[in-house]
Amino acid sequence: MHIPDGYLGPYTYIAMWIIMIPIWYYAGKKLGSELKSRQVPLLALAAAFSFVIMMFNIPIPGGSTGHAVGAAIVGIVLGPWAGVIAISVALVLQALMFGDGGITAIAANCFNMAVIMPFSGYYLYKIVSGSSPIASPRRIAGAAIAGYISLVLAAASTGFMFGIQPLLHQSPEGIPLYMPYGLNVALPAMLLEHIIGFGILEALVTGLIFTYIQKTDSSLLYAQKSARSDRNSGKSVSA
Amino acid sequence: MDKTVKNLAIGLLVLMILTPLGLLAVGETFGEWSNEEIKEKLGFVPPGLEGLSNLWNAPLPDYALPGSEESMTLSAVAYILSAVIGVVLCAGLLYVIGKKVAKD
Numbered sequence: 620m621h622i623p624d625g626y627l628g629p630y631t632y633i634a635m636w637i638i639m640i641p642i643w644y645y646a647g648k649k650l651g652s653e654l655k656s657r658q659v660p661l662l663a664l665a666a667a668f669s670f671v672i673m674m675f676n677i678p679i680p681g682g683s684t685g686h687a688v689g690a691a692i693v694g695i696v697l698g699p700w701a702g703v704i705a706i707s708v709a710l711v712l713q714a715l716m717f718g719d720g721g722i723t724a725i726a727a728n729c730f731n732m733a734v735i736m737p738f739s740g741y742y743l744y745k746i747v748s749g750s751s752p753i754a755s756p757r758r759i760a761g762a763a764i765a766g767y768i769s770l771v772l773a774a775a776s777t778g779f780m781f782g783i784q785p786l787l788h789q790s791p792e793g794i795p796l797y798m799p800y801g802l803n804v805a806l807p808a809m810l811l812e813h814i815i816g817f818g819i820l821e822a823l824v825t826g827l828i829f830t831y832i833q834k835t836d837s838s839l840l841y842a843q844k845s846a847r848s849d850r851n852s853g854k855s856v857s858a
Numbered sequence: 859m860d861k862t863v864k865n866l867a868i869g870l871l872v873l874m875i876l877t878p879l880g881l882l883a884v885g886e887t888f889g890e891w892s893n894e895e896i897k898e899k900l901g902f903v904p905p906g907l908e909g910l911s912n913l914w915n916a917p918l919p920d921y922a923l924p925g926s927e928e929s930m931t932l933s934a935v936a937y938i939l940s941a942v943i944g945v946v947l948c949a950g951l952l953y954v955i956g957k958k959v960a961k962d
Contacts, residue, residue, distance in 0.1 A: 623890055625910035651959040659956035660863050664870060666948035671873050671941050674921065676883040684883040709948050716947075717940060718916030781889050788906060796906030798889065799896070808888045828866075836862035 620685065620777050620809075621713065622728055624721030628788040628797040631780055632723045639726035642703060642734060649700035658697065661839065665693040666705040670712065672824060673719075679816030687821040688773070691766040692828045694737025695744045698841035702737025703729075727780055731773045740769040740825070745842060753837045759830050766825025767818045771810065774817075778802075778809030874941040878934035918943070 627635075654662065672689040679685070694702035707729045713719040720728045747761030782802030785795045798805065832839055859867075886895065893903050893911055921940035926932040 621890065623911065624913045625904075625907035626889055628906060650956075652961075654956060654960045656957070656960045656962055657860070659953060659960050660859050660867075662956045663949040663953040664863065664867055666952050667945040668866075668870050668873075670944040670948050671870060671877060674877045674937065674941060674944075675873075675880040677880075678883040678885055682885040684885040684887055686880070705948075705952060708951055709944070712944060712947055714914075714916075716916055716918055716943065717921050718914065718919040719921070721910070722914040723910060777889070790905070794902075795904050797904055797910075798907070799900055799904050805889065812888065831866070832862060835865070836860060839860065839862060 620688070620728070620732060620774060621710075621720030622724040622731075622777065622780065624723050626721070626784070626798045627724055627727055627780060628784055630787050631783065632727055635724075635726035635730055635780075639729055639734075642730075643707065646700045646703040646707075650704055653698065654701065658701075658839075662697060662701060662705055665697055665702075666708045669693060669706050670709040673709070673713070675820075677816070677820060679812055681812070683812050683816070685812060685817045687766075687817060687824050688732050688736055688770060689821075689824055690732055690736030690773075691740025691744075691769040691821060692762065692825040694741040694769075695762055695765060695825070695829060695842070696832060696840055699737040699741040701841075702741070703733050706733035706737065731776045731780075735773045735776055736769040739772050740765040741841075743768055748842075753840075754833065758833060759826055762829035763822040763826035767822035770818045770821040771813050774809040774813035775806065778806040781805035781809070870945065874938060874945060877941045878937050881930075881933055881937055 669689040673686050676684045676686050688706070690702060690706045693705050697705065710720060710728050710733055711725055714722055714725050714728070743765035744758070744761045747764055748755070748758045751757040779802070781798045781800065782805035784798035785801045788796040790796060800808075891899070893908060896903050896907070918936075918940055921937050922933065923936040923939070926936040
């Protein structure tokens with residue numbers, strides 16, 4: 620899912636930088652107002668974990684390989700805005716140090732994996748969990764479903780960015796200048812391999828880590844924290 | 859550090875040692891082809907793509923060291939080393955930033 624340099628034309632990658640810069644700015648401000656000292660080791664761990672989990676390439680039928688991202692569980696545990704920061708740091712490092720994902724495409728890759736995933740992951744978890752008690756197995760299902768769907772959404776967005784390139788950039792002779800495959804190929808290819816393969820791994824990773832935290836120290840969970848401070852202060856948390 | 863966080867860190871250490879398992883998967887990844895692979899597919903490399911594709915020379919491309927791809931053991935060592943670098947930089951950076959901005 621790491622788009623390399625050259626696959627996106629300037630319209631797309633510049634647009635993504637313009638979209639991402641305010642998102643990073645706001646996420647940084649949010650982090651400053653919400654982060655507690657106690658969470659700092661967890662935040663550091665989250666970025667490192669996402670970096671490592673993306674190194675686990677798995678094969679799927681059809682000869683393709685790919686990986687989980689770990690961004691849904693980070694969004695669920697630390698909250699979506701901290702998730703933006705943690706996953707972005709991992710992705711930027713992968714691009715700069717290891718050439719995994721392009722330099723021009725850093726913003727696009729961050730949008731797909733560091734924004735779409737922690738946000739969709741966090742809210743899907745909240746929706747499925749509803750008002751169930753914190754120890755409820757329903758929350759484990761919520762986390763696993765959040766992992767699965769968030770990765771599929773990120774893949775869809777990546778496929779969409781790929782697929783619009785032949786429409787945006789063609790030579791006068793009709794030769795594609797960047798990603799040569801259109802939406803009819805790129806979108807189903809990205810969706811299919813994440814639906815039948817990597818999404819299941821993301822669901823597993825998300826569900827397992829969630830279960831561990833739920834069983835050992837559920838006070839670490841972001842949603843738990845905001846719910847508790849709601850009760851304590853008797854008003855909604857505005858930050 | 860909280861006990862749960864400490865155990866998660868131990869889990870991460872185990873994952874780092876296991877990362878070479880990720881090298882066993884062989885195959886291509888959609889949209890991450892090399893210029894040679896694209897040429898094989900299409901018969902040509904789209905000119906814009908070719909122009910941008912060598913924009914950046916990463917110090918450790920593909921989580922490998924120069925020449926490490928020749929042996930399975932070296933690849934595995936380079937891959938684990940990449941995981942260590944990634945973890946130290948990611949965790950270090952966020953720890954420092956986190957400590958700076960955190961309340962209480």
